[in-house]
Amino acid sequence: GECIRHMDNQITKIPANTQRTSRILVVDDDTMTRNLMYHLLKRYYIVDSVSNGKTALEALEEIEYDLVLTDIMMPGINGLQLLGHIRAQEKFADLPIILITAMGSTDDVVNGLKMGANDYIVKPADTEIVLARVRNQITMKRLVDENKRTANELAELNSLRADMFHIAA
Secondary structure, three states: OOOOOOOOHHHHOOOOOOOOOOEEEEEOOOHHHHHHHHHHHOOOOEEEEEOOHHHHHHHHHHOOOOEEEEEOOOOOOOHHHHHHHHHOOHHHOOOOEEEEEEOOOHHHHHHHHHOOOOEEEEEOOOHHHHHHHHHHHHHHHHHHHHHHHHHHHHHHHHHHHHHHOOOOO
16 A cells, blocks of 8 residues: 655654654545644654554554554544554553544544543644644653653662562562
């Protein structure tokens, strides 16, 4: 299938000591929506965009994303099926997913949220709403990642201490 992958090399060159720029995957079969989302988000994030669910799943296997923004209505694997595939994998448990939906498809949104979507955006999307909702999910993801790192460091320190003093951890 046709796969447009927007890669903005300017953003990718990040000095090693700064916080990693968050990376977003936009999934939409509509070229206009994809381009709109890309240009809106690329000022703040690294953005890859693909035109279908199958390519999205392939991209997720290759690259670590901080957020997936997916249209619900797509040929082949639709947005809800894509959501199901992602949520079925343990490694993507904390990956935020925002659904893009057409006006009036409330059932899809409700199903999506029940299936583990984090939020949704209604098309035609207001740019400020898109940015705010994306920012919220990215911020929460950073906090979750930070908590995991801290918990792992504590666990390591505890096992080191146990080793030093021959205590059962």
